[in-house]
Amino acid sequence: MAAIQKRLVVGGLAGLIGVAGGYGIVYPYVRDMVYVNEQISENNAFNIKKIENAYKTLQEDSKCNSLLKKHLTQDVVDKLKYKKTKLGATLYDVIRSGVFNPDASVGVYAPDSDSYKVFSALFDPIIQEYHGFGPNDKQPDVDLGEGRTKELEPLDPDGKYIISTRIRCGRTLRGYPFNPLLTGDDYLIMQEKIKKAFEQFKDTNDLKGTYYPLSGMTKEIQQKLIGDHFLFKEGDRHLQHANACKYWPKGRGIFHNDEKTFLVWVNEEDHLRLISMQQGSDVGNVLDRLIRGVKTIESKVSFARDPHLGYLTFCPTNLGSTVRASVHIRLPKVSTRKDFQEICDKLNLQVRGIHGEHSESEGGVMDISNKQRLGISEYQAVRQMYDGVKKLIEMEKGSK
Numbered sequence: 001m002a003a004i005q006k007r008l009v010v011g012g013l014a015g016l017i018g019v020a021g022g023y024g025i026v027y028p029y030v031r032d033m034v035y036v037n038e039q040i041s042e043n044n045a046f047n048i049k050k051i052e053n054a055y056k057t058l059q060e061d062s063k064c065n066s067l068l069k070k071h072l073t074q075d076v077v078d079k080l081k082y083k084k085t086k087l088g089a090t091l092y093d094v095i096r097s098g099v100f101n102p103d104a105s106v107g108v109y110a111p112d113s114d115s116y117k118v119f120s121a122l123f124d125p126i127i128q129e130y131h132g133f134g135p136n137d138k139q140p141d142v143d144l145g146e147g148r149t150k151e152l153e154p155l156d157p158d159g160k161y162i163i164s165t166r167i168r169c170g171r172t173l174r175g176y177p178f179n180p181l182l183t184g185d186d187y188l189i190m191q192e193k194i195k196k197a198f199e200q201f202k203d204t205n206d207l208k209g210t211y212y213p214l215s216g217m218t219k220e221i222q223q224k225l226i227g228d229h230f231l232f233k234e235g236d237r238h239l240q241h242a243n244a245c246k247y248w249p250k251g252r253g254i255f256h257n258d259e260k261t262f263l264v265w266v267n268e269e270d271h272l273r274l275i276s277m278q279q280g281s282d283v284g285n286v287l288d289r290l291i292r293g294v295k296t297i298e299s300k301v302s303f304a305r306d307p308h309l310g311y312l313t314f315c316p317t318n319l320g321s322t323v324r325a326s327v328h329i330r331l332p333k334v335s336t337r338k339d340f341q342e343i344c345d346k347l348n349l350q351v352r353g354i355h356g357e358h359s360e361s362e363g364g365v366m367d368i369s370n371k372q373r374l375g376i377s378e379y380q381a382v383r384q385m386y387d388g389v390k391k392l393i394e395m396e397k398g399s400k
Protein backbone atom coordinates (compact mmCIF):
# COMPACT_ATOMS: atom_id res chain seq x y z
CA MET A 1 0.00 0.00 0.00
CA ALA A 2 2.73 2.45 1.05
CA ALA A 3 4.73 1.52 -2.04
CA ILE A 4 1.75 2.13 -4.35
CA GLN A 5 1.07 5.50 -2.74
CA LYS A 6 4.70 6.51 -3.24
CA ARG A 7 4.55 5.57 -6.90
CA LEU A 8 1.40 7.61 -7.44
CA VAL A 9 2.84 10.64 -5.70
CA VAL A 10 6.06 10.55 -7.70
CA GLY A 11 4.16 9.77 -10.92
CA GLY A 12 1.84 12.71 -10.31
CA LEU A 13 4.78 14.95 -9.56
CA ALA A 14 6.45 13.81 -12.76
CA GLY A 15 3.38 14.69 -14.77
CA LEU A 16 3.16 18.13 -13.21
CA ILE A 17 6.81 19.01 -13.62
CA GLY A 18 6.87 17.38 -17.06
CA VAL A 19 4.12 19.71 -18.23
CA ALA A 20 5.62 22.72 -16.46
CA GLY A 21 9.07 21.95 -17.82
CA GLY A 22 7.74 21.65 -21.37
CA TYR A 23 9.41 18.21 -21.66
CA GLY A 24 12.75 20.03 -21.58
CA ILE A 25 15.65 19.40 -19.25
CA VAL A 26 13.40 18.67 -16.26
CA TYR A 27 11.40 15.82 -17.77
CA PRO A 28 14.12 13.24 -18.39
CA TYR A 29 15.37 13.86 -14.88
CA VAL A 30 11.91 13.33 -13.40
CA ARG A 31 11.32 10.31 -15.63
CA ASP A 32 14.48 8.76 -14.16
CA MET A 33 13.12 9.46 -10.71
CA VAL A 34 9.90 7.67 -11.60
CA TYR A 35 11.83 4.78 -13.14
CA VAL A 36 14.04 4.37 -10.08
CA ASN A 37 11.08 4.56 -7.76
CA GLU A 38 9.13 2.00 -9.76
CA GLN A 39 12.08 -0.35 -9.53
CA ILE A 40 12.17 0.08 -5.79
CA SER A 41 8.41 -0.49 -5.63
CA GLU A 42 8.68 -3.64 -7.70
CA ASN A 43 11.54 -4.87 -5.54
CA ASN A 44 9.42 -4.08 -2.53
CA ALA A 45 6.48 -6.00 -3.97
CA PHE A 46 8.76 -8.97 -4.71
CA ASN A 47 10.24 -8.81 -1.24
CA ILE A 48 6.82 -8.62 0.40
CA LYS A 49 5.71 -11.65 -1.62
CA LYS A 50 8.80 -13.54 -0.40
CA ILE A 51 7.93 -12.67 3.20
CA GLU A 52 4.33 -13.81 2.76
CA ASN A 53 5.45 -17.05 1.12
CA ALA A 54 8.01 -17.61 3.87
CA TYR A 55 5.29 -17.25 6.48
CA LYS A 56 3.13 -19.84 4.69
CA THR A 57 6.06 -22.25 4.22
CA LEU A 58 6.93 -22.09 7.92
CA GLN A 59 3.34 -22.52 9.11
CA GLU A 60 2.77 -25.50 6.78
CA ASP A 61 5.96 -27.28 7.92
CA SER A 62 4.77 -29.58 10.70
CA LYS A 63 8.36 -30.58 11.58
CA CYS A 64 9.55 -27.01 12.12
CA ASN A 65 9.68 -26.03 15.81
CA SER A 66 11.75 -22.85 15.61
CA LEU A 67 11.11 -19.74 17.66
CA LEU A 68 10.82 -17.96 14.30
CA LYS A 69 7.85 -20.12 13.31
CA LYS A 70 6.22 -19.61 16.69
CA HIS A 71 6.55 -15.83 16.79
CA LEU A 72 6.20 -14.89 13.12
CA THR A 73 2.41 -14.58 13.29
CA GLN A 74 0.22 -13.11 10.55
CA ASP A 75 -0.07 -10.02 12.71
CA VAL A 76 3.71 -9.61 12.92
CA VAL A 77 4.08 -10.19 9.16
CA ASP A 78 1.51 -7.48 8.42
CA LYS A 79 3.18 -5.09 10.82
CA LEU A 80 6.74 -5.61 9.57
CA LYS A 81 6.63 -6.58 5.90
CA TYR A 82 6.95 -2.99 4.60
CA LYS A 83 9.65 -1.93 7.05
CA LYS A 84 13.32 -1.30 6.32
CA THR A 85 16.26 -0.33 8.47
CA LYS A 86 18.28 2.78 7.65
CA LEU A 87 20.75 0.57 5.77
CA GLY A 88 17.93 -1.12 3.83
CA ALA A 89 17.54 -4.47 5.63
CA THR A 90 14.05 -6.01 5.46
CA LEU A 91 12.16 -8.65 7.43
CA TYR A 92 13.16 -11.17 4.76
CA ASP A 93 16.85 -10.60 5.60
CA VAL A 94 16.03 -11.33 9.25
CA ILE A 95 14.11 -14.57 8.65
CA ARG A 96 15.89 -15.96 5.56
CA SER A 97 18.11 -18.42 7.44
CA GLY A 98 15.26 -19.84 9.48
CA VAL A 99 13.12 -20.31 6.38
CA PHE A 100 15.83 -22.29 4.57
CA ASN A 101 16.70 -24.20 7.77
CA PRO A 102 13.43 -25.31 9.38
CA ASP A 103 15.42 -27.45 11.85
CA ALA A 104 16.93 -24.29 13.45
CA SER A 105 15.93 -23.77 17.06
CA VAL A 106 15.80 -19.97 16.72
CA GLY A 107 15.99 -19.03 13.00
CA VAL A 108 16.58 -15.24 12.97
CA TYR A 109 19.60 -12.96 12.60
CA ALA A 110 19.93 -9.16 12.71
CA PRO A 111 21.50 -7.75 9.51
CA ASP A 112 22.36 -4.55 11.42
CA SER A 113 21.89 -3.23 14.95
CA ASP A 114 18.93 -1.07 13.83
CA SER A 115 17.07 -4.32 13.03
CA TYR A 116 16.60 -5.07 16.73
CA LYS A 117 14.47 -1.90 16.95
CA VAL A 118 12.76 -1.86 13.52
CA PHE A 119 11.77 -5.54 13.76
CA SER A 120 11.23 -5.61 17.52
CA ALA A 121 7.73 -7.08 17.05
CA LEU A 122 9.53 -10.30 16.05
CA PHE A 123 12.80 -10.04 17.97
CA ASP A 124 11.25 -9.12 21.35
CA PRO A 125 9.14 -12.27 21.85
CA ILE A 126 12.02 -14.46 20.63
CA ILE A 127 14.43 -12.75 23.02
CA GLN A 128 11.85 -13.03 25.82
CA GLU A 129 11.46 -16.75 25.28
CA TYR A 130 15.17 -17.54 24.78
CA HIS A 131 16.68 -15.38 27.53
CA GLY A 132 13.65 -14.64 29.75
CA PHE A 133 14.40 -10.96 29.05
CA GLY A 134 11.51 -8.54 28.49
CA PRO A 135 11.36 -5.41 26.28
CA ASN A 136 11.59 -3.18 29.36
CA ASP A 137 14.45 -5.07 31.01
CA LYS A 138 17.97 -3.71 30.94
CA GLN A 139 21.26 -5.54 30.49
CA PRO A 140 23.28 -5.10 33.73
CA ASP A 141 26.53 -3.15 33.67
CA VAL A 142 29.60 -5.00 32.48
CA ASP A 143 31.04 -7.30 35.16
CA LEU A 144 33.61 -9.67 33.74
CA GLY A 145 34.43 -11.00 37.22
CA GLU A 146 37.73 -9.18 37.55
CA GLY A 147 39.34 -9.99 40.93
CA ARG A 148 36.91 -12.88 41.54
CA THR A 149 38.23 -15.58 39.23
CA LYS A 150 39.77 -17.42 42.23
CA GLU A 151 36.22 -18.15 43.42
CA LEU A 152 35.95 -20.52 40.46
CA GLU A 153 38.08 -23.43 41.65
CA PRO A 154 38.63 -26.31 39.20
CA LEU A 155 35.33 -28.15 38.75
CA ASP A 156 36.88 -31.59 38.38
CA PRO A 157 40.36 -31.57 39.95
CA ASP A 158 40.88 -35.31 39.36
CA GLY A 159 40.09 -35.00 35.66
CA LYS A 160 37.48 -37.77 35.75
CA TYR A 161 34.75 -36.01 33.79
CA ILE A 162 35.88 -32.74 32.23
CA ILE A 163 38.23 -32.80 29.27
CA SER A 164 38.50 -29.08 28.53
CA THR A 165 37.05 -25.69 29.39
CA ARG A 166 36.36 -22.74 27.08
CA ILE A 167 34.86 -19.28 27.52
CA ARG A 168 34.12 -17.03 24.58
CA CYS A 169 32.52 -13.65 24.05
CA GLY A 170 31.58 -11.68 20.94
CA ARG A 171 32.16 -8.07 19.95
CA THR A 172 30.95 -5.78 17.15
CA LEU A 173 33.06 -2.91 15.85
CA ARG A 174 31.14 0.29 16.45
CA GLY A 175 29.87 1.84 13.21
CA TYR A 176 29.76 -1.34 11.12
CA PRO A 177 26.68 -3.48 10.34
CA PHE A 178 26.69 -7.27 10.61
CA ASN A 179 27.78 -9.65 7.85
CA PRO A 180 24.91 -9.39 5.33
CA LEU A 181 25.46 -5.65 4.88
CA LEU A 182 29.26 -5.57 4.88
CA THR A 183 31.11 -4.92 1.61
CA GLY A 184 34.30 -6.63 0.49
CA ASP A 185 36.23 -3.46 1.34
CA ASP A 186 34.63 -3.29 4.80
CA TYR A 187 36.04 -6.73 5.58
CA LEU A 188 39.55 -5.67 4.63
CA ILE A 189 39.37 -2.37 6.53
CA MET A 190 38.02 -4.08 9.63
CA GLN A 191 40.68 -6.77 9.47
CA GLU A 192 43.40 -4.11 9.35
CA LYS A 193 41.95 -2.29 12.37
CA ILE A 194 41.80 -5.49 14.36
CA LYS A 195 45.31 -6.56 13.35
CA LYS A 196 46.60 -3.24 14.74
CA ALA A 197 44.85 -3.99 18.03
CA PHE A 198 46.58 -7.39 18.20
CA GLU A 199 49.92 -5.55 18.40
CA GLN A 200 48.95 -4.69 22.01
CA PHE A 201 49.49 -8.31 22.95
CA LYS A 202 53.23 -8.02 22.21
CA ASP A 203 53.73 -6.59 25.70
CA THR A 204 52.07 -9.51 27.47
CA ASN A 205 53.68 -12.80 28.47
CA ASP A 206 51.06 -15.34 27.59
CA LEU A 207 48.73 -13.58 25.14
CA LYS A 208 51.18 -12.60 22.42
CA GLY A 209 50.75 -14.50 19.19
CA THR A 210 50.17 -14.33 15.46
CA TYR A 211 47.26 -13.48 13.16
CA TYR A 212 46.59 -16.03 10.41
CA PRO A 213 44.28 -14.79 7.64
CA LEU A 214 42.05 -17.47 6.14
CA SER A 215 43.04 -16.36 2.62
CA GLY A 216 46.24 -18.23 1.94
CA MET A 217 45.84 -20.77 4.76
CA THR A 218 46.24 -24.32 3.43
CA LYS A 219 43.20 -26.62 3.66
CA GLU A 220 45.28 -29.05 5.81
CA ILE A 221 46.09 -26.39 8.41
CA GLN A 222 42.51 -25.12 8.35
CA GLN A 223 41.08 -28.63 8.87
CA LYS A 224 43.56 -29.37 11.66
CA LEU A 225 42.63 -26.15 13.47
CA ILE A 226 38.91 -26.96 13.08
CA GLY A 227 39.36 -30.57 14.21
CA ASP A 228 41.30 -29.45 17.28
CA HIS A 229 38.40 -27.09 18.18
CA PHE A 230 40.40 -23.89 17.64
CA LEU A 231 38.93 -22.52 14.40
CA PHE A 232 35.38 -21.90 13.18
CA LYS A 233 33.85 -24.33 10.70
CA GLU A 234 33.45 -23.30 7.09
CA GLY A 235 30.15 -23.38 5.24
CA ASP A 236 27.70 -23.46 8.16
CA ARG A 237 24.34 -23.58 6.33
CA HIS A 238 22.59 -21.43 8.95
CA LEU A 239 25.13 -18.64 8.43
CA GLN A 240 25.20 -19.10 4.66
CA HIS A 241 21.45 -18.69 4.40
CA ALA A 242 21.67 -15.66 6.64
CA ASN A 243 23.94 -14.16 3.94
CA ALA A 244 26.82 -14.10 6.42
CA CYS A 245 29.47 -15.73 4.22
CA LYS A 246 29.71 -13.21 1.40
CA TYR A 247 33.23 -12.54 0.02
CA TRP A 248 34.52 -15.53 2.01
CA PRO A 249 37.42 -15.83 2.99
CA LYS A 250 38.13 -12.10 2.57
CA GLY A 251 38.88 -10.41 5.90
CA ARG A 252 38.41 -13.59 7.90
CA GLY A 253 41.09 -15.13 10.08
CA ILE A 254 42.28 -16.26 13.46
CA PHE A 255 44.75 -14.85 15.97
CA HIS A 256 46.18 -17.19 18.57
CA ASN A 257 48.93 -17.27 21.15
CA ASP A 258 51.66 -19.91 20.97
CA GLU A 259 49.86 -22.27 23.38
CA LYS A 260 46.51 -21.85 21.57
CA THR A 261 44.88 -20.93 24.86
CA PHE A 262 43.87 -17.43 23.75
CA LEU A 263 42.27 -17.04 20.34
CA VAL A 264 40.37 -14.40 18.41
CA TRP A 265 38.14 -15.22 15.44
CA VAL A 266 37.88 -12.35 12.97
CA ASN A 267 34.74 -11.74 10.89
CA GLU A 268 33.10 -15.13 11.16
CA GLU A 269 29.58 -14.91 12.64
CA ASP A 270 30.46 -11.80 14.63
CA HIS A 271 33.14 -9.22 13.91
CA LEU A 272 35.15 -10.64 16.80
CA ARG A 273 34.97 -13.70 18.97
CA LEU A 274 37.44 -13.69 21.84
CA ILE A 275 38.15 -17.14 23.22
CA SER A 276 40.09 -18.54 26.15
CA MET A 277 40.42 -22.30 26.46
CA GLN A 278 42.58 -25.03 27.96
CA GLN A 279 42.60 -28.69 28.88
CA GLY A 280 41.09 -29.57 32.26
CA SER A 281 38.53 -27.79 34.39
CA ASP A 282 40.24 -24.66 35.76
CA VAL A 283 37.41 -22.23 34.92
CA GLY A 284 38.99 -19.42 36.98
CA ASN A 285 42.21 -19.51 35.00
CA VAL A 286 40.35 -19.60 31.68
CA LEU A 287 38.24 -16.59 32.72
CA ASP A 288 41.25 -14.66 34.01
CA ARG A 289 42.99 -15.00 30.64
CA LEU A 290 39.85 -13.96 28.75
CA ILE A 291 39.43 -10.84 30.89
CA ARG A 292 43.00 -9.73 30.16
CA GLY A 293 42.49 -10.39 26.43
CA VAL A 294 39.22 -8.46 26.26
CA LYS A 295 40.58 -5.49 28.20
CA THR A 296 43.68 -5.29 26.01
CA ILE A 297 41.64 -5.26 22.78
CA GLU A 298 39.14 -2.80 24.25
CA SER A 299 41.95 -0.34 24.89
CA LYS A 300 42.34 -0.02 21.09
CA VAL A 301 38.96 -0.70 19.47
CA SER A 302 35.52 0.58 20.43
CA PHE A 303 32.60 -1.81 20.40
CA ALA A 304 28.84 -1.43 19.89
CA ARG A 305 26.89 -1.62 23.15
CA ASP A 306 23.23 -0.80 23.66
CA PRO A 307 21.80 0.31 27.04
CA HIS A 308 18.91 -2.18 26.69
CA LEU A 309 20.53 -5.15 24.91
CA GLY A 310 24.16 -4.84 26.05
CA TYR A 311 26.83 -5.89 23.56
CA LEU A 312 25.24 -6.28 20.13
CA THR A 313 25.68 -9.46 18.14
CA PHE A 314 24.45 -10.91 14.83
CA CYS A 315 22.42 -13.67 16.51
CA PRO A 316 19.95 -12.66 19.23
CA THR A 317 20.98 -15.66 21.37
CA ASN A 318 24.36 -13.98 21.96
CA LEU A 319 23.19 -10.48 22.97
CA GLY A 320 24.00 -8.94 26.33
CA SER A 321 27.00 -10.56 27.96
CA THR A 322 27.75 -12.56 24.75
CA VAL A 323 29.41 -15.13 27.01
CA ARG A 324 29.25 -18.84 26.34
CA ALA A 325 31.23 -20.76 28.94
CA SER A 326 31.47 -24.47 28.16
CA VAL A 327 33.05 -27.71 29.20
CA HIS A 328 33.66 -30.81 27.14
CA ILE A 329 32.47 -33.43 29.55
CA ARG A 330 31.63 -37.13 29.89
CA LEU A 331 28.76 -38.01 32.20
CA PRO A 332 27.94 -41.61 31.25
CA LYS A 333 25.29 -42.16 33.91
CA VAL A 334 23.45 -38.85 34.11
CA SER A 335 23.48 -38.18 30.36
CA THR A 336 21.68 -41.46 29.61
CA ARG A 337 18.79 -40.64 31.94
CA LYS A 338 15.50 -40.05 30.15
CA ASP A 339 15.07 -36.72 31.90
CA PHE A 340 18.62 -35.46 31.15
CA GLN A 341 17.40 -32.69 28.83
CA GLU A 342 14.83 -31.62 31.42
CA ILE A 343 17.53 -31.50 34.12
CA CYS A 344 19.73 -29.32 31.89
CA ASP A 345 16.81 -27.02 31.03
CA LYS A 346 16.13 -26.47 34.73
CA LEU A 347 19.80 -25.62 35.32
CA ASN A 348 19.72 -23.24 32.32
CA LEU A 349 22.33 -25.36 30.56
CA GLN A 350 22.62 -26.01 26.85
CA VAL A 351 23.92 -29.31 25.48
CA ARG A 352 25.76 -29.44 22.16
CA GLY A 353 27.77 -32.05 20.30
CA ILE A 354 31.57 -32.36 20.40
CA HIS A 355 32.12 -30.21 17.31
CA GLY A 356 29.93 -27.40 18.56
CA GLU A 357 26.50 -26.18 17.58
CA HIS A 358 24.57 -28.45 15.20
CA SER A 359 26.97 -31.39 15.78
CA GLU A 360 26.60 -34.73 17.54
CA SER A 361 28.21 -36.10 20.69
CA GLU A 362 31.12 -38.49 20.11
CA GLY A 363 32.43 -41.11 22.55
CA GLY A 364 29.98 -39.79 25.13
CA VAL A 365 31.62 -36.34 25.13
CA MET A 366 29.18 -33.41 25.20
CA ASP A 367 29.61 -29.66 25.15
CA ILE A 368 27.68 -28.19 28.10
CA SER A 369 27.37 -24.43 28.50
CA ASN A 370 25.25 -21.64 29.99
CA LYS A 371 22.13 -21.04 27.90
CA GLN A 372 21.35 -17.49 28.93
CA ARG A 373 23.53 -14.52 27.96
CA LEU A 374 21.17 -11.55 28.14
CA GLY A 375 19.92 -10.00 31.38
CA ILE A 376 22.88 -11.38 33.31
CA SER A 377 26.43 -10.10 33.61
CA GLU A 378 29.44 -11.78 32.03
CA TYR A 379 30.44 -13.22 35.40
CA GLN A 380 26.91 -14.51 36.08
CA ALA A 381 26.92 -16.22 32.68
CA VAL A 382 30.11 -18.08 33.59
CA ARG A 383 28.61 -18.94 37.00
CA GLN A 384 25.48 -20.31 35.31
CA MET A 385 27.66 -22.91 33.58
CA TYR A 386 29.88 -23.41 36.65
CA ASP A 387 27.05 -24.01 39.15
CA GLY A 388 25.06 -26.14 36.71
CA VAL A 389 27.97 -28.39 35.75
CA LYS A 390 28.95 -28.74 39.43
CA LYS A 391 25.45 -30.02 40.11
CA LEU A 392 25.60 -32.47 37.17
CA ILE A 393 28.92 -33.87 38.45
CA GLU A 394 27.42 -34.32 41.93
CA MET A 395 24.52 -36.19 40.35
CA GLU A 396 26.92 -38.36 38.33
CA LYS A 397 28.90 -39.19 41.49
CA GLY A 398 25.69 -40.06 43.33
CA SER A 399 24.28 -42.25 40.54
CA LYS A 400 24.49 -46.04 40.64
Ligand SMILES: Nc1ncnc2c1ncn2[C@@H]1O[C@H](COP(=O)(O)OP(=O)(O)OP(=O)(O)O)[C@@H](O)[C@H]1O
Nearest residue numbers: 164165166168229324326327328354355356357367
Ligand atom coordinates in the same frame (compact mmCIF):
# COMPACT_ATOMS: atom_id res chain seq x y z
N1 LIG B 1 34.91 -26.69 26.40
C1 LIG B 1 35.40 -26.82 25.18
N2 LIG B 1 36.60 -27.42 24.97
C2 LIG B 1 37.13 -27.56 23.74
N3 LIG B 1 36.54 -27.12 22.64
C3 LIG B 1 35.35 -26.51 22.77
C4 LIG B 1 34.72 -26.34 24.04
N4 LIG B 1 33.54 -25.70 23.84
C5 LIG B 1 33.45 -25.50 22.52
N5 LIG B 1 34.51 -25.97 21.87
C6 LIG B 1 34.76 -25.96 20.43
O1 LIG B 1 34.67 -24.65 19.92
C7 LIG B 1 34.30 -24.71 18.55
C8 LIG B 1 33.16 -23.75 18.30
O2 LIG B 1 31.97 -24.23 18.89
P1 LIG B 1 30.55 -23.61 18.61
O3 LIG B 1 30.49 -23.10 17.22
O4 LIG B 1 29.50 -24.53 19.10
O5 LIG B 1 30.45 -22.46 19.65
P2 LIG B 1 30.75 -20.94 19.75
O6 LIG B 1 32.16 -20.65 19.34
O7 LIG B 1 30.39 -20.64 21.13
O8 LIG B 1 29.81 -20.21 18.72
P3 LIG B 1 28.26 -20.28 18.36
O9 LIG B 1 27.51 -20.43 19.64
O10 LIG B 1 27.98 -19.02 17.66
O11 LIG B 1 28.10 -21.49 17.46
C9 LIG B 1 33.95 -26.17 18.26
O12 LIG B 1 35.03 -26.81 17.65
C10 LIG B 1 33.73 -26.73 19.65
O13 LIG B 1 33.96 -28.12 19.73
